[in-house]
Amino acid sequence: MRxxxxxxxxxxxxxxxxxxAGVVQDFASPAFKPGSFGTTGENWSNDGWLLPIAWQxxxxxxxxxxxxxxxxPLLPLKYSxxxxxxxxxxxxxxxxxxxxxxxxxITSRASGFTGTHSDETVVAPLDALDDSxxxxxxxxxxxxxxxxxxxxxxxxxQGLFRSRVGTIEKACRLTGIENxxxxxxxxxxxxxxxxxxxxxxxxxxGLLLAPHVDRLFDRGLISFRASGEVLISPRLAIQDxxxxxxxxxxxxxxxxxxxxxxxxxxxxxxxxxxx
Amino acid sequence: MRxxxxxxxxxxxxxxxxxxAGVVQDFASPAFKPGSFGTTGENWSNDGWLLPIAWQxxxxxxxxxxxxxxxxPLLPLKYSxxxxxxxxxxxxxxxxxxxxxxxxxITSRASGFTGTHSDETVVAPLDALDDSxxxxxxxxxxxxxxxxxxxxxxxxxQGLFRSRVGTIEKACRLTGIENxxxxxxxxxxxxxxxxxxxxxxxxxxGLLLAPHVDRLFDRGLISFRASGEVLISPRLAIQDxxxxxxxxxxxxxxxxxxxxxxxxxxxxxxxxxxx
Numbered sequence: 001m002r003x004x005x006x007x008x009x010x011x012x013x014x015x016x017x018x019x020x021a022g023v024v025q026d027f028a029s030p031a032f033k034p035g036s037f038g039t040t041g042e043n044w045s046n047d048g049w050l051l052p053i054a055w056q057x058x059x060x061x062x063x064x065x066x067x068x069x070x071x072x073p074l075l076p077l078k079y080s081x082x083x084x085x086x087x088x089x090x091x092x093x094x095x096x097x098x099x100x101x102x103x104x105x106i107t108s109r110a111s112g113f114t115g116t117h118s119d120e121t122v123v124a125p126l127d128a129l130d131d132s133x134x135x136x137x138x139x140x141x142x143x144x145x146x147x148x149x150x151x152x153x154x155x156x157x158q159g160l161f162r163s164r165v166g167t168i169e170k171a172c173r174l175t176g177i178e179n180x181x182x183x184x185x186x187x188x189x190x191x192x193x194x195x196x197x198x199x200x201x202x203x204x205x206g207l208l209l210a211p212h213v214d215r216l217f218d219r220g221l222i223s224f225r226a227s228g229e230v231l232i233s234p235r236l237a238i239q240d241x242x243x244x245x246x247x248x249x250x251x252x253x254x255x256x257x258x259x260x261x262x263x264x265x266x267x268x269x270x271x272x273x274x275x
Numbered sequence: 276m277r278x279x280x281x282x283x284x285x286x287x288x289x290x291x292x293x294x295x296a297g298v299v300q301d302f303a304s305p306a307f308k309p310g311s312f313g314t315t316g317e318n319w320s321n322d323g324w325l326l327p328i329a330w331q332x333x334x335x336x337x338x339x340x341x342x343x344x345x346x347x348p349l350l351p352l353k354y355s356x357x358x359x360x361x362x363x364x365x366x367x368x369x370x371x372x373x374x375x376x377x378x379x380x381i382t383s384r385a386s387g388f389t390g391t392h393s394d395e396t397v398v399a400p401l402d403a404l405d406d407s408x409x410x411x412x413x414x415x416x417x418x419x420x421x422x423x424x425x426x427x428x429x430x431x432x433q434g435l436f437r438s439r440v441g442t443i444e445k446a447c448r449l450t451g452i453e454n455x456x457x458x459x460x461x462x463x464x465x466x467x468x469x470x471x472x473x474x475x476x477x478x479x480x481g482l483l484l485a486p487h488v489d490r491l492f493d494r495g496l497i498s499f500r501a502s503g504e505v506l507i508s509p510r511l512a513i514q515d516x517x518x519x520x521x522x523x524x525x526x527x528x529x530x531x532x533x534x535x536x537x538x539x540x541x542x543x544x545x546x547x548x549x550x
Contacts, residue, residue: 006456026456127431156402175518181281181301181494182487182515210519211486212457219456240457243450244485245520 001028001049001095002274005235009103010053013081016089017061021107021115022053027220027235029126030193030271035136047193051095052125059112067109074101130155130192147197154200157185164203168261172210173254174222174230174246184214188264190272204260212244223273226262228254233274276303276324276370277549280510284378285328288356291364292336296382296390297328302495302510304401305468305546310411322468326370327400334387342384349376405430405467422472429475432460439478443536447485448529449497449505449521459489463539465547479535487519498548501537503529508549 004010004024012020028049064071068087075084081093107113137143137151153159162185171178186209187194194200209217216222221236230250232241241247257265279285279299287295303324312319339346343362350359356368382388412418412426428434437460446453461484462469469475484492491497496511505525507516516522532540544550 127433158402172518175520177515177518179512179515181496182490182519211490212519215457215486221456237454240452240454243447243452244457244487245450245524249520 001051004028004051004095010095011098011103011106012055013064013089016065017063018106018110019058019061020055021058021103021110021113022055025052025054025125027051027274029220030190031126031129032193034129035132050125050129056113056115058110060110062106062109064106067105071102071105074099074105126192133192143197151197151200154187155191157187157206161185161187161201161203161206164201165206165208166203168203168258169206169208172208172213173224173228174213174249174252175210177210182210183208184211186214186217188261189267190218193267193271202260202264204258205264213246216244216246217268218272220268220272220274222250223269224254224257224265225269226257226265228256230254231269231273231275235274276326279303279326279370285370286373286378286381287330288339288364291340292338293381293385294333294336295330296333296378296385296388297330300327300329300400302326302549304495305465306401306404307468309404310407325400325404331388331390333385335385337381337384339381342380346377346380349374349380401467408467418472426472426475429462430466432462432481436460436462436476436478436481439476440481440483441478443478443533444481444483447483447488448499448503449488449524449527450485452485457485458483459486461489461492463536464542465493468542468546477535477539479533480539488521491519491521492543493547495543495547495549497525498544499529499532499540500544501532501540503531505529506544506548506550510549 004027006024006026008024010022010024011018012022028051030047031050033044033046033048064082065087068082068084071082072084072087075082076097076099077084079093079096081090081096081098082088083090107115134152134155138148140148143151150160154161165185172183177183185206187200188205188207189199191200194205199205207217213222216236221233223231223233225231230252232250238247241250279302281299281301283299285297285299286293287297303326305322306325308319308321308323339357340362343357343359346357347359347362350357351372351374352359354368354371356365356371356373357363358365382390409427409430413423415423418426425435429436440460447458452458460481462475463480463482464474466475469480474480482492488497491511496508498506498508500506505527507525513522516525
């Protein structure tokens with residue numbers, strides 16, 4: 001999941017057939033298993049990664065077994081989702097690499113597949129996840145209404161959360177911006193991944209960042225060590241860092257973080273940062 | 276309204292008494308008159324400016340007329356909200372400057388006034404306005420559900436709106452960023468000020484901007500001429516522009532805009548840009 005990159009093409013294989021092809025829209029983000037999964041994937045861990053994919057339906061399902069004599073030789077020798085000899089599925093394979101020839105072989109046989117997407121259908125999946133999480137929080141009779149209000153404000157980096165972050169952080173660690181108008185109160189451990197109201201509202205779980213720095217941090221394209229060193233993801237193009245005017249800033253010492261902040265930063269480094 | 280700046284202190288005078296003092300939180304933004312005004316302000320124009328203020332109640336109302344002999348000499352000679360001689364209100368005055376001595380005189384007489392705010396109570400008023408506008412759109416039986424979905428996505432710069440902007444704009448005008456992950460589809464005429472669904476979804480009413488450029492543009496701290504020249508608001512500190520690494524970019528020719536874009540840009544220059 002963490003190797004998939006925007007633009008990668010994927011096939012959905014399930015119950016012996018392929019019904020959808022898709023294009024990866026963004027790098028995977030840490031997320032809890034959606035409630036809508038129900039009992040499907042009961043044996044999967046509750047937390048994992050969400051990979052945003054724009055899917056297009058084939059119209060008619062394709063059964064790889066039907067073409068296995070031609071398809072078999074194209075399949076990878078290791079970690080193939082389909083056994084090259086029999087055409088049966090390989091239960092152990094999950095989001096395995098198949099190579100362009102296999103993708104092209106399958107999609108050329110799909111009558112309803114055009115390969116072009118209308119971007120209109122692509123909804124930001126993390127927003128949708130946050131929205132549904134917010135709805136379930138608001139419906140929870142165990143949380144009082146003031147806390148509910150503060151939790152929804154915290155999602156946007158506002159209210160109690162922002163004011164608490166402001167008692168710890170005074171400026172953007174990378175750019176030095178102090179003007180509140182130009183700062184975003186960003187969660188270190190993402191709002192959606194916090195497991196308690198206390199974590200969502202903890203000032204130590206936040207940084208005040210300029211909007212472009214917030215975007216890089218939120219997408220895991222940068223992170224920080226406890227010492228204040230900036231970590232740059234290999235997924236972030238140096239050209240983009242230059243265009244954002246942040247290349248020098250990233251070589252700077254951003255100042256040490258407190259042990260409380262480091263608790264959240266270690267989550268960010270391992271779960272959000274794209275290493 | 277447009278002269279008020281973050282940190283300015285204000286008094287609320289109505290029906291001959293002062294009940295609240297407040298601190299301006301941000302520059303005014305163009306906004307329609309809130310529906311909650313009802314018949315109050317019936318004679319006011321439907322569009323104007325929203326000035327975000329964090330209010331604190333006095334507990335007991337202060338009647339300036341009671342102190343007019345001491346207060347009168349402190350009042351400004353021109354545009355005073357209260358007539359210095361009689362202590363009666365001046366109907367023509369609206370958000371008029373009173374000076375620090377008047378503010379201090381009044382607040383020193385307010386028992387319940389501490390002068391310190393808990394930031395927890397400050398809700399982002401533009402978000403709240405957008406939320407209520409979105410709710411009324413969603414409740415409108417005259418709009419079909421696909422359009423509703425696209426209108427709410429457009430508010431966040433997503434869906435059909437973003438895809439339409441993408442057919443016109445390929446990169447951030449200021450930074451040259453082309454990576455979709457690092458671009459925001461920003462409305463030129465703010466979403467909340469559009470009067471039709473067509474305006475909210477019009478690709479010519481959008482720019483793809485890096486997140487920090489989007490913030491400056493959204494707050495009216497920068498704007499563009501049709502020729503592609505960047506306009507920098509005097510409200511934007513040069514130090515902040517430097518820290519954002521945008522000073523050189525602002526001297527660059529950003530490329531001419533189409534007549535359709537210029538229609539929206541002229542709104543932005545006159546109504547959003549802080550000149």
